[in-house]
Amino acid sequence: MAEKLMCAVQYDSYGGGAAGLKQVEVPVPTPSKGEVLLKLEATTLNPIDWKIQKGLFRPLMPKRFPYIPATDVAGEVVEVGPGVENFKPGDKIDGGGSCSILHLFYGFSLIVVMNILDKKKQTGGGLAEYAVAKIDMTVHRPAEISAAEGASFPIAxxxxxxxxxxxxxxxxxxxxxxxxxxxxxxxxxxxxxxxxxxxxxxxxxxxxxxxxxxxxxxxxxxxxxxxxxxxxxxxxxxxxxxxxxxxxxxxxxxxxxxxxxxxxxxxxxxxxxxxxxxxxxxxxxxxxxxxxxxxxxFMNSVKAENLVYLAELVKQGNLKVVIDCKHALNDAEAAWAKSIDGHATGKIVVEP
CATH class of the missing domain: 3.40.50.720 (NAD(P)-binding Rossmann-like Domain)
Structure with a gap:
């Protein structure tokens, strides 16, 4: 049976800025033990994303190319790997993570923060239709928080x-x-x-x-x-x-x-x-x-309880998520360029 393909955005080497990004079709990843597969609903760009492309952390953690970037995403669990208990596709209560070490799951949706120093997972990434994630930390997302909002507050x-x-x-x-x-x-x-x-x-x-x-x-x-x-x-x-x-x-x-x-x-x-x-x-x-x-x-130490705290603030309306703009995945280059420009008001969202 032919592999199922997905749209993604990747780069093949360091440097290049927005011009270095490529729109590609690649196989949908398969979750391994302790992982879940997400259908992504939104991702947001952080300066760390394009700084990694420029070579940040290169001496300590060289990237494997091609690389699908992006750090914060929201999505729906569609498949679970071996050893994953209490999580199932479409589960409204429990869930898992994406692309890395830090995750927030809210009903059908999932918010994730990539661990940029995770040497075992360097393949990315949120600029895609699907992503595989390990389950490390989860919190339920109330219906009051949209996917775009959910993908906006974790790292920032x-x-x-x-x-x-x-x-x-x-x-x-x-x-x-x-x-x-x-x-x-x-x-x-x-x-x-x-x-x-x-x-x-x-x-x-x-x-x-x-x-x-x-x-x-x-x-x-x-x-x-x-x-x-x-x-x-x-x-x-x-x-x-x-x-x-x-x-x-x-x-x-x-x-x-x-x-x-x-x-x-x-x-x-x-x-x-x-x-x-x-x-x-x-x-x-x-x-x-x-x-x-x-x-x-500053070096951040991520704790699950802090994610729970932030999510509750957003739910209650006590923490406002400001979104500068939204781009389709096929326009991710424009979002990337805007992030590099450094004058966005709030967050830049890319939606598959």
């Missing part, structure tokens, strides 16, 4: 939540403690728009930066003060109220430490989500000199 939401936890905010008790002053840069982006909302839920006073066209949006998400990053005031990141920051959630492209330092309180820290060489040098110097002001390169 977990990153924002993890960074704010590192900044000292508490989300798990009735008393969040003294109010902290938090700065969120690039606050209208995929991580930033979640960070603003979660910081407010953590009882923070939030100053945010974004472009002028998104100021009203960022205010609507709860920011107490919003700076246009292109203005002189926005460039120096000074709070309009004169408050010093307990922490900065640095979601923007490289900003020198010299800009942050005068705006931090005596023990303030910058949580850098995309640290480059300069940031790593600053981190080392601050550690060696025992400085109370710190730059902290």
């Amino acid at each position: 939401g977990l990153t924002a939540h993890g960074a704010l936890t590192l900044a000292g905010l508490k989300f798990d008790g009735p008393d969040p403690g003294p109010q902290k002053n938090i700065l969120v840069t690039a606050a209208s982006g995929g991580v930033g728009h979640f960070a603003v909302q979660l910081a407010k839920l953590g009882n923070a006073h939030v100053t945010a930066t974004c472009g002028v066209r998104n100021i009203d949006l960022v205010r609507s998400l709860g920011a107490d003060e919003v700076l246009d990053y292109k203005t002189p005031a926005g460039a120096v990141l000074k709070s309009p109220s004169g408050k010093k920051y307990d922490a900065v959630i640095q979601c923007a492209s490289a900003i020198p430490w010299s800009v942050f330092e005068p705006n931090l309180n005596s023990t303030g820290k910058v949580i850098d989500l995309t640290p480059g060489t300069s940031a790593m040098w600053t981190y080392a110097v601050k550690k060696l000199t025992l400085s109370k002001k710190q730059l902290v390169p």
